[in-house]
Amino acid sequence: MTFRAVLVGCGAMSKGWLSAVVGSELLKGRVEVVGLVDLDHKAAEARALEFSLTDAVIGADLDDVLSKTIPDLLFDVVVPSAREAIAETGFAHGCHVLSEKPMATTLAAGQALIAKAEAAGRIHAVVQNRRFISGVRRIRRFLEGGAIGELTGLHCDFFIGAHFGGFREEMQNVLLLDMAIHTLDAARFMAGKTPLAVYCHETNPRGSWYAHGAAANAIFEFSDDVVFTYRGSWVAEGANTSWESAWRFIGTKGTLLWDGAEAFDAKTVTGDGGFLREVSPVAVPDPEDARQTHGHASVIAEFLDAIEAGRLPETASNDNIKSLAMVFGAIESARSRQRVEIAV
Numbered sequence: 294m295t296f297r298a299v300l301v302g303c304g305a306m307s308k309g310w311l312s313a314v315v316g317s318e319l320l321k322g323r324v325e326v327v328g329l330v331d332l333d334h335k336a337a338e339a340r341a342l343e344f345s346l347t348d349a350v351i352g353a354d355l356d357d358v359l360s361k362t363i364p365d366l367l368f369d370v371v372v373p374s375a376r377e378a379i380a381e382t383g384f385a386h387g388c389h390v391l392s393e394k395p396m397a398t399t400l401a402a403g404q405a406l407i408a409k410a411e412a413a414g415r416i417h418a419v420v421q422n423r424r425f426i427s428g429v430r431r432i433r434r435f436l437e438g439g440a441i442g443e444l445t446g447l448h449c450d451f452f453i454g455a456h457f458g459g460f461r462e463e464m465q466n467v468l469l470l471d472m473a474i475h476t477l478d479a480a481r482f483m484a485g486k487t488p489l490a491v492y493c494h495e496t497n498p499r500g501s502w503y504a505h506g507a508a509a510n511a512i513f514e515f516s517d518d519v520v521f522t523y524r525g526s527w528v529a530e531g532a533n534t535s536w537e538s539a540w541r542f543i544g545t546k547g548t549l550l551w552d553g554a555e556a557f558d559a560k561t562v563t564g565d566g567g568f569l570r571e572v573s574p575v576a577v578p579d580p581e582d583a584r585q586t587h588g589h590a591s592v593i594a595e596f597l598d599a600i601e602a603g604r605l606p607e608t609a610s611n612d613n614i615k616s617l618a619m620v621f622g623a624i625e626s627a628r629s630r631q632r633v634e635i636a637v
């Protein structure tokens with residue numbers, strides 16, 4: 294079927310959404326954009342022109358545009374601080390809502406949105422596009438298959454000197470809330486484990502161009518005694534890692550290294566003597582389903598597939614809240630300087 298959608302929030306990220314909806318093979322013929330909304334009317338008009346959406350209703354008031362268009366879907370691409378009110382308006386109009394990350398600005402607000410979606414009988418999901426990439430899918434499959442034995446630890450480094458300007462430079466806990474949500478979600482997905490607790494040290498390093506929390510170091514306890522360590526900074530100039538981070542996965546039989554791009558290096562023990570055991574390389578197979586490796590387009594396709602099949606999508610809010618809980622657990626730990634249990 295072709296879904297009718299209104300997109301709200303016509304800023305920078307909306308270009309990625311509309312490019313996926315209009316240009317991706319995965320979404321061809323599946324979505325008609327019937328409305329574009331932004332507080333800045335001109336921003337919505339500009340996107341309509343850019344993507345030749347000449348029949349779309351343009352407006353600054355979401356409630357009004359939803360009343361005029363009665364869409365199936367609301368695509369929520371507003372700034373995080375506006376998210377909760379926007380998603381609620383979508384449910385009130387009977388829309389399935391796909392929101393940008395983070396799904397809410399507090400855990401309680403996230404839980405309230407899950408309840409609102411359930412009460413409305415609508416699907417509510419979150420864009421975690423960075424788990425819909427080839428490397429993350431390959432690693433999930435590789436680890437799940439036991440290629441390096443049982444997973445005992447995963448460790449990642451995220452270091453980028455990123456100069457965005459805009460809302461991020463004013464935000465509290467900017468790295469954890471705006472970026473680490475992707476990395477922590479990917480860690481949870483690749484490990485296939487449940488987050489149980491966290492200790493985090495958060496800083497805004499000297500020279501930072503952000504208002505707060507541009508760096509963080511965290512130790513997460515996952516189920517089955519798996520440890521996940523995260524080291525990240527958005528004010529680390531001089532040697533950028535990939536946006537996906539640089540990773541080390543350790544299992545009972547070997548190790549997988551991933552540079553966050555195309556380089557995979559997996560080795561398992563093949564010798565049984567000597568101080569350092571002999572190791573041999575192991576291949577990391579391709580992803581099982583190439584449809585799941587196209588970022589935003591894959592998240593949107595999964596959302597549509599789930600609605601059609603009457604099931605929950607992979608990034609449904611009632612699962613995604615576990616990633617949000619990792620973020621807020623880390624923020625709380627940094628504030629209290631205590632280990633914090635994660636319970637959602």
Ligand SMILES: NC(=O)c1ccc[n+]([C@@H]2O[C@H](COP(=O)([O-])OP(=O)(O)OC[C@H]3O[C@@H](n4cnc5c(N)ncnc54)[C@H](O)[C@@H]3O)[C@@H](O)[C@H]2O)c1
Nearest residue numbers: 302303304305306307331332333370371372373375393394
């Ligand atoms: N998934 C990703 O990889 C990724 C990447 C970048 C940004 N994002 C997320 O996308 C969201 C938007 O980020 P952005 O970079 O496009 O921000 P932006 O500031 O460029 O755009 C946000 C737009 O929302 C509009 N807006 C704000 N409140 C509104 C309201 N109540 N009603 C209608 N419009 C409203 C603003 O006028 C602005 O045009 C954020 O949640 C951000 O975290 C995700």
